[in-house]
Amino acid sequence: MRSAPAARWSRFLALAERRLPALTRMKRVEPLPIVLHRRRIYVVPTRFGLAYSAMLIVMLLGALNYNNNPALLLTCLVGAATYQSIFSGFRTLNRLALRSLKARPCHAGDVLRVSLHFDSASLARRALRMRLEMSAQAAGAPAALFDLSADEGTTVDTELRAPARGWQTIGRIRVWTEFPFGLFHVWSWLHPDFRALVYPRPEANAPPLPAAGSESSAAAMRRSGDEFAMLRDYQTTDPRRLIAWKASARHDRLLVKEFERPQGQEIVLDWRATAGIDSEARLSRLTAWVLRAEATRVQYALVLPHVRVAAGIGSDHAQRCLRELALAPQAGT
Amino acid sequence: MRTKSPPLSDRQFAFVAATAVAAIVPHLGHLPVPLTLLFSLIVVAAWFQRMRTHRVTPALVKLALVAVLPALVVVQYGNVFGREPGAAFACGMLALKLLETATRRDARAVICFSSFVLMSALLFDTGLLFTLALVVPILVLLATLRELETHPDGSAADHAARSPLPSLREAAVSLLIATPLALCAFVFFPRLDAPLWRTPGGDTGRTGMSDTMSPGTIQNLLVDDSPAFRVAFDGARPPAGKLYWRGPVLTDFDGGTWRRRDMPVLAPSEASVQTSGTIVRYEVALEPNDKPWLFALDVPLAAPEGARRTAEFGLIRRAPVTELLRYRVESAIDYRIDAQLSAYQRRVALALPKDFDPRSVALAQGWRRDLGADEAVMRAALALFHDKFFYTLSPPALGRDSIDDFLFSTQRGFCEHYAAAFVFLMRAAGIPARVVTGYQGGYYNSAGDYLLVRQSDAHAWSEVWLAGRGWVRIDPTAAVSPQRIELGAGAAAAAAGASLPWYQSDWVRGLRNQFDLVNRGWNSVIVQFNSLRQQNLLVPLGIPRADYRTLTALLIGTGTLLLLFGALWVMRTPRRRVDALDAAYERLCAKLSRTGVACSPQEGPLDLARRAGDRVARALLADYIGLRYASALPASEDVAGFVRGVRRWRPPASA
Numbered sequence: 001m002r003s004a005p006a007a008r009w010s011r012f013l014a015l016a017e018r019r020l021p022a023l024t025r026m027k028r029v030e031p032l033p034i035v036l037h038r039r040r041i042y043v044v045p046t047r048f049g050l051a052y053s054a055m056l057i058v059m060l061l062g063a064l065n066y067n068n069n070p071a072l073l074l075t076c077l078v079g080a081a082t083y084q085s086i087f088s089g090f091r092t093l094n095r096l097a098l099r100s101l102k103a104r105p106c107h108a109g110d111v112l113r114v115s116l117h118f119d120s121a122s123l124a125r126r127a128l129r130m131r132l133e134m135s136a137q138a139a140g141a142p143a144a145l146f147d148l149s150a151d152e153g154t155t156v157d158t159e160l161r162a163p164a165r166g167w168q169t170i171g172r173i174r175v176w177t178e179f180p181f182g183l184f185h186v187w188s189w190l191h192p193d194f195r196a197l198v199y200p201r202p203e204a205n206a207p208p209l210p211a212a213g214s215e216s217s218a219a220a221m222r223r224s225g226d227e228f229a230m231l232r233d234y235q236t237t238d239p240r241r242l243i244a245w246k247a248s249a250r251h252d253r254l255l256v257k258e259f260e261r262p263q264g265q266e267i268v269l270d271w272r273a274t275a276g277i278d279s280e281a282r283l284s285r286l287t288a289w290v291l292r293a294e295a296t297r298v299q300y301a302l303v304l305p306h307v308r309v310a311a312g313i314g315s316d317h318a319q320r321c322l323r324e325l326a327l328a329p330q331a332g333t
Numbered sequence: 334m335r336t337k338s339p340p341l342s343d344r345q346f347a348f349v350a351a352t353a354v355a356a357i358v359p360h361l362g363h364l365p366v367p368l369t370l371l372f373s374l375i376v377v378a379a380w381f382q383r384m385r386t387h388r389v390t391p392a393l394v395k396l397a398l399v400a401v402l403p404a405l406v407v408v409q410y411g412n413v414f415g416r417e418p419g420a421a422f423a424c425g426m427l428a429l430k431l432l433e434t435a436t437r438r439d440a441r442a443v444i445c446f447s448s449f450v451l452m453s454a455l456l457f458d459t460g461l462l463f464t465l466a467l468v469v470p471i472l473v474l475l476a477t478l479r480e481l482e483t484h485p486d487g488s489a490a491d492h493a494a495r496s497p498l499p500s501l502r503e504a505a506v507s508l509l510i511a512t513p514l515a516l517c518a519f520v521f522f523p524r525l526d527a528p529l530w531r532t533p534g535g536d537t538g539r540t541g542m543s544d545t546m547s548p549g550t551i552q553n554l555l556v557d558d559s560p561a562f563r564v565a566f567d568g569a570r571p572p573a574g575k576l577y578w579r580g581p582v583l584t585d586f587d588g589g590t591w592r593r594r595d596m597p598v599l600a601p602s603e604a605s606v607q608t609s610g611t612i613v614r615y616e617v618a619l620e621p622n623d624k625p626w627l628f629a630l631d632v633p634l635a636a637p638e639g640a641r642r643t644a645e646f647g648l649i650r651r652a653p654v655t656e657l658l659r660y661r662v663e664s665a666i667d668y669r670i671d672a673q674l675s676a677y678q679r680r681v682a683l684a685l686p687k688d689f690d691p692r693s694v695a696l697a698q699g700w701r702r703d704l705g706a707d708e709a710v711m712r713a714a715l716a717l718f719h720d721k722f723f724y725t726l727s728p729p730a731l732g733r734d735s736i737d738d739f740l741f742s743t744q745r746g747f748c749e750h751y752a753a754a755f756v757f758l759m760r761a762a763g764i765p766a767r768v769v770t771g772y773q774g775g776y777y778n779s780a781g782d783y784l785l786v787r788q789s790d791a792h793a794w795s796e797v798w799l800a801g802r803g804w805v806r807i808d809p810t811a812a813v814s815p816q817r818i819e820l821g822a823g824a825a826a827a828a829a830g831a832s833l834p835w836y837q838s839d840w841v842r843g844l845r846n847q848f849d850l851v852n853r854g855w856n857s858v859i860v861q862f863n864s865l866r867q868q869n870l871l872v873p874l875g876i877p878r879a880d881y882r883t884l885t886a887l888l889i890g891t892g893t894l895l896l897l898f899g900a901l902w903v904m905r906t907p908r909r910r911v912d913a914l915d916a917a918y919e920r921l922c923a924k925l926s927r928t929g930v931a932c933s934p935q936e937g938p939l940d941l942a943r944r945a946g947d948r949v950a951r952a953l954l955a956d957y958i959g960l961r962y963a964s965a966l967p968a969s970e971d972v973a974g975f976v977r978g979v980r981r982w983r984p985p986a987s988a
């Protein structure tokens with residue numbers, strides 16, 4: 001007997017799922033691109049919309065009471081214009097597409113910057129607002145306000161606090177507009193299948209880098225690393241700070257300062273060398289070391305309990321190491 | 334959860350201020366000058382505070398202003414209730430609100446209130462031009478609402494484009510789109526048969542004929558060019574000299590003011606009128622004037638529905654005319670009324686105030702003594718006016734003995750002076766007499782076939798009772814200035830040498846008279862649309878009387894239909910803009926897949942050509958490659974050839 005209402009409820013949910021995807025699939029991620037359509041766009045009057053309707057009713061009663069037809073005409077005109085703004089609002093969201101998402105990796109505790117690329121589907125759209133649900137919950141972060149022109153998409157940047165290392169999902173995105181008159185709130189949810197990588201937070205005052213081979217002077221390394229050798233063409237993996245801007249300007253192409261890189265100067269950043277503190281702190285220290293090694297242009301290798309990254313240098317190498325650190329299993333000590 | 338309302342940018346504030354000003358300006362016609370000055374001052378102060386000093390008005394100052402405002406309104410109007418003081422108060426509050434408008438929330442409150450203030454302006458003037466002009470404030474209001482939603486500093490993309498015009502243009506588009514729905518709501522919204530409430534204090538300062546006459550009463554009307562009423566005759570219209578529109582009849586005189594006396598109708602009134610000649614039938618559309626008087630051509634044979642005829646043949650209504658009123662009357666132009674005069678009527682028509690105007694009384698009594706007959710006395714008085722008096726719209730002031738002053742010293746004036754002096758002289762000579770007020774003449778609009786009577790056509794004349802002839806109309810003004818009767822007050826003043834202001838010059842008047850046709854159409858179609866005419870709206874469709882249920886159903890039905898239209902238009906999938914070449918290529922792919930060569934998305938024309946067995950298909954694919962990739966802009970005839978080729982190609986049955 002008790003299962004009958006439950007069955008009915010589940011039938012109802014199934015129906016709702018079919019008819020109103022955004023309501024019930026809010027929690028489900030979708031692959032990109034996500035295109036908004038009428039079954040997932042919702043409209044409610046805003047508080048101002050309700051207040052303004054009340055005012056229109058007062059005006060209507062006044063005009064009717066005095067049998068004042070011009071006043072009634074004016075009320076009807078304003079009422080119709082404001083009511084039909086519902087269509088403009090809907091049009092602003094309809095067929096809006098979220099094409100791609102990008103996030104530059106950051107360290108835990110920092111702000112994750114997510115760029116969303118919206119496609120206008122050849123319709124100029126104005127006064128769109130967007131906010132990540134997670135950032136809204138964390139603090140009353142302001143919504144991003146953006147316009148779209150008819151012939152090109154736009155990229156909207158938003159920020160999110162990244163509390164912990166590893167894969168960070170960005171949760172649901174609320175896109176809404178109260179365009180054109182602020183009387184109707186038109187909104188939809190986007191839940192893209194997207195995650196950003198968050199590196200461990202680098203330890204603040206990490207101990208110096210471990211010694212390289214037999215030579216053990218950090219000062220010697222720095223001196224040798226600073227020895228300017230030559231200029232060469234820029235490659236995408238080169239850190240930006242190495243670009244020789246003045247020389248580049250003279251040669252009309254990007255040039256990079258090449259430093260003397262003494263052979264045999266190679267350090268090993270070893271998980272075992274950081275014993276004595278808890279595992280997350282060890283990852284923090286290793287992260288700090290990776291960054292420092294990269295900054296001082298020393299070849300380094302990374303040894304973790306589950307993986308070993310061979311020695312190397314450059315942003316590709318650094319990203320590989322940081323990625324391993326970010327995704328290191330949690331439990332191991 | 335809800336965050337604080339965002340502060341306004343300077344641009345947004347400017348829009349909000351413009352909305353408030355645009356809502357107040359239509360009220361300037363009825364606002365007294367001190368309040369106008371005060372409101373302007375407040376608006377300027379609000380602007381200055383926002384744009385220059387960036388300070389906030391102290392709460393104490395605002396509180397004081399809010400307290401002072403009702404007091405000022407009371408000083409100006411006597412109370413705060415009623416239409417005029419209420420509107421003035423609303424305008425003041427709107428201006429004051431600008432002083433504390435800092436956030437979007439405040440701005441929205443201003444807009445809400447502005448809408449109301451704007452609507453209330455139409456309670457004072459329902460003219461066509463005025464109503465049309467209100468489209469401008471509506472546009473400003475909608476543009477402001479837009480500005481509150483979009484980027485605070487105008488277009489985010491282009492900071493140089495700070496012009497308010499795009500917003501106004503968009504608002505105009507919104508308004509245009511809304512027009513069908515608005516008209517549908519206007520036509521089908523059920524009207525009220527009776528008002529839900531009435532405003533206390535009917536005095537709205539509208540001009541109109543009153544039932545008292547003291548020096549200067551009519552003068553105010555003579556400078557007012559607004560329409561009093563319009564008349565459509567069933568047949569030919571009477572000659573200009575006969576167009577006396579009878580209004581209140583004044584019998585009581587206290588030395589300064591003529592008043593109406595509410596006399597009982599003694600006998601069945603039909604019996605007291607004897608007509609000879611034609612009966613004129615016509616319809617009058619009376620502009621609201623807040624007075625109960627209806628006007629009819631001298632002399633009305635019966636009262637229209639809802640009104641009664643007084644003993645003096647005036648038409649009076651129970652309630653004042655507060656909205657445009659249409660009524661039908663029949664009048665006799667040649668008539669004889671009250672062949673018999675009762676003792677009471679005679680006493681009233683002979684009464685003179687004690688101790689007033691001794692010289693006039695002596696003059697009249699002298700005439701009576703010397704001349705004898707009633708007609709001779711009348712002729713003497715008219716001859717006196719004709720020989721010595723001037724017609725002017727700006728007469729000198731009169732003292733306590735106003736008739737004496739007029740007859741013996743100033744000797745210049747207009748209709749009310751002549752009518753009053755003539756009646757006084759007749760009474761002093763023992764002839765029953767009374768003053769009749771109303772309108773005389775009117776402008777005939779040939780395009781619309783109707784007669785327009787303006788307030789400036791107001792007139793006063795006399796009636797004397799002669800044995801055997803009853804009440805006879807005597808117009809002493811005609812003795813002084815015949816043009817007044819034939820051509821109207823303005824022409825009479827011009828003939829008397831007075832220079833008219835430019836807006837009363839002939840050609841302007843002519844233009845205005847012609848334009849009145851449009852006003853009349855507006856009045857009859859829009860202003861006059863009431864519950865009765867709404868009910869008859871569906872007669873052509875076979876519904877004799879559309880009650881509120883039918884109307885509501887119609888309103889909802891047509892409204893839904895229009896909204897559905899809008900919804901479909903908004904949700905439509907726009908046609909994809911594919912060029913002919915791509916479209917033909919797609920068709921070719923479809924045909925190829927029927928032959929068994931399925932095109933997967935990652936395949937290009939070369940891949941297909943490799944797999945396609947048919948020779949024609951391969952040639953077509955080669956053509957496509959040439960057209961698409963060999964030149965940036967393929968020649969249109971080549972493209973057309975390719976399209977034709979694809980259409981003609983019949984794929985062989987798949988193996």
